[in-house]
Amino acid sequence: MIEALLTYPQAWLGAWWDPVFSVVWTVLKIMAIVAPLMICVAYLTLWERKMIGFMQGRIGPNRTTFFGIGVLGGWAQPIADGLKLLAKEIIVPTGASRFLFILGPIMAIMPALAAWAVVPFTPELVLANVDASLLYIMAMTSLGVYGVIIAGWASNSKYAFLGALRSAAQIVSYEIAMGFALVGVLMAAQSLNLVDIVKSQQGNVGVFNWFWIPLFPLFVTYLIAGVAEINRAPFDVAEGESEIVAGFHVEYSGMTFAVFFLAEYANMILIGALTSLMFLGGWLSPFPQSWPLLGQASFGWLILKMFFVVSLFIWFRATFPRYRYDQIMRLGWKVFIPVTLIWVAVLGAWMQTSFWIWWS
Amino acid sequence: MLPSTFQSLLFYVFSAILIFAALRVITAQNPVHAALFLVLAFCTSAGIWIQLEAEFLGIALVLVYVGAVMVLFLFVVMMLDINLLKLREGFWSHLPMGALVAFLLVSEMALILSGSYFDLLAMPKPDAAPVGYSNTKELGRLLYTDYVYPFELAAVILLVAIVAAIALTLRRRKHAKSIDPAWQAGVRKEDRVRVVTMPSEVEQPSALVTTEAEQKTAEVRP
Numbered sequence: 001m002i003e004a005l006l007t008y009p010q011a012w013l014g015a016w017w018d019p020v021f022s023v024v025w026t027v028l029k030i031m032a033i034v035a036p037l038m039i040c041v042a043y044l045t046l047w048e049r050k051m052i053g054f055m056q057g058r059i060g061p062n063r064t065t066f067f068g069i070g071v072l073g074g075w076a077q078p079i080a081d082g083l084k085l086l087a088k089e090i091i092v093p094t095g096a097s098r099f100l101f102i103l104g105p106i107m108a109i110m111p112a113l114a115a116w117a118v119v120p121f122t123p124e125l126v127l128a129n130v131d132a133s134l135l136y137i138m139a140m141t142s143l144g145v146y147g148v149i150i151a152g153w154a155s156n157s158k159y160a161f162l163g164a165l166r167s168a169a170q171i172v173s174y175e176i177a178m179g180f181a182l183v184g185v186l187m188a189a190q191s192l193n194l195v196d197i198v199k200s201q202q203g204n205v206g207v208f209n210w211f212w213i214p215l216f217p218l219f220v221t222y223l224i225a226g227v228a229e230i231n232r233a234p235f236d237v238a239e240g241e242s243e244i245v246a247g248f249h250v251e252y253s254g255m256t257f258a259v260f261f262l263a264e265y266a267n268m269i270l271i272g273a274l275t276s277l278m279f280l281g282g283w284l285s286p287f288p289q290s291w292p293l294l295g296q297a298s299f300g301w302l303i304l305k306m307f308f309v310v311s312l313f314i315w316f317r318a319t320f321p322r323y324r325y326d327q328i329m330r331l332g333w334k335v336f337i338p339v340t341l342i343w344v345a346v347l348g349a350w351m352q353t354s355f356w357i358w359w360s
Numbered sequence: 361m362l363p364s365t366f367q368s369l370l371f372y373v374f375s376a377i378l379i380f381a382a383l384r385v386i387t388a389q390n391p392v393h394a395a396l397f398l399v400l401a402f403c404t405s406a407g408i409w410i411q412l413e414a415e416f417l418g419i420a421l422v423l424v425y426v427g428a429v430m431v432l433f434l435f436v437v438m439m440l441d442i443n444l445l446k447l448r449e450g451f452w453s454h455l456p457m458g459a460l461v462a463f464l465l466v467s468e469m470a471l472i473l474s475g476s477y478f479d480l481l482a483m484p485k486p487d488a489a490p491v492g493y494s495n496t497k498e499l500g501r502l503l504y505t506d507y508v509y510p511f512e513l514a515a516v517i518l519l520v521a522i523v524a525a526i527a528l529t530l531r532r533r534k535h536a537k538s539i540d541p542a543w544q545a546g547v548r549k550e551d552r553v554r555v556v557t558m559p560s561e562v563e564q565p566s567a568l569v570t571t572e573a574e575q576k577t578a579e580v581r582p
Binding site: 018019100130131132135136138139142143145146149150153161164165168169171172175192326327330 | 366392393396399415416419420422423426427428431432434435438439494495496538541
């Protein structure tokens, strides 16, 4: 029946049928990734509030329910928040650059979503299995800073501008350390392709085959630089409530603010996914392959690992006070970059010896 | 007229955006807008490079120029306090010189591009890449074998530039109150806290005079 439906547009478009069909099909696949992602983002905000609540001896949101069912207390909170933000007025400040003011949040969320194009969920389930997917991810995450810069400049506000300047310097600094950490990963995996990177972590001893052991300094660097890259506590000087009110998004309200919020949480999940894929074995099981059910590789392991890394980010936020700006710069330039550079050299030497046992 | 294939349609769309963005870079009045149009131009040319199957160069263009260079560029441009009226003064007096330079550039390009070197026949279509061909791997192999000497030389020149820039701007301020974090973190308990051992005291309202022996035990330890 579907074929019968397709004959008419096929005849009408002629030679253009193939490209049009592939574009439509790709858009559908993108929807299939983005829609669950947005739901995850919404419920991540709830999990963050709940988890920080537990850590501080509070309950967290527990009132809003669906249809008055008491057991679901709190579960409707993200939806209620979203509706509230949708209904609010968007105020463009006087003297703001109107077009760029609206473009800011769009530029913030675009790279956060575009990077998911090359993220593999299982060896087969990936939108675009491109050769240089690690480079593509680097390029996309480096675009994320434009949302902050454009928003800060277009708001025509001093606090927003200060936030944008801080964020620009911070992200450019931490990107270098992040890039060097990825150099270590591609050296160990001998590939830029994320599917191959996960496959090269396969082995008989489960958790000990993953790259987090030989690349431990790079793993820690990547995790911390990732927190800095997505502007989260303790590296959230771009927002810095106690100093510059709300930083780059101080002038934003309603849905434009919500888009910044979505971008931050989508980036959190993205960094969680990348850390799991590159250092924690992706969809591979932490148990030896010989174990009956638990030893099998599956999508569920990836979800569990992502959940673990994302919960770490929330834990950081509940634990550490905000870094001072000069300390952030010192950590990035004087600690992380030397550590990653030295470890890349050590790795290069190590891989030439017979002590390198991470390939089967 | 429709372009014949989907690829050529994409090429025309990207080229149109690229030319528009490049024109706006030089015509936009606000320097921040001009810098953002340059970002757009970089992104679209990266798209065209990827269409030419040069995916490493395309992604590197976005990563290096858009992700790092233009961010720092914007950083500086945003802080400039520019009076647009003052900038536009003297347009007509600068025009002849500018027109001359533009004419020279265009004629140079015309001389090269209209010659027979860049004829379509002189530049046959390259063979299709074999299956499993990796652009990135091939570039890396060339850079570290055939071109390793110029590559290392370029790296050293850049390093010299970095060192020079830091040496020019680094200065110790006399009155700065910044504290060395390593020193701060290296503080030990012994440097800050003195533990005093003394017998517990029972408050005796009448006995205000202490004996000599008691004074000795209450003495502060070094």
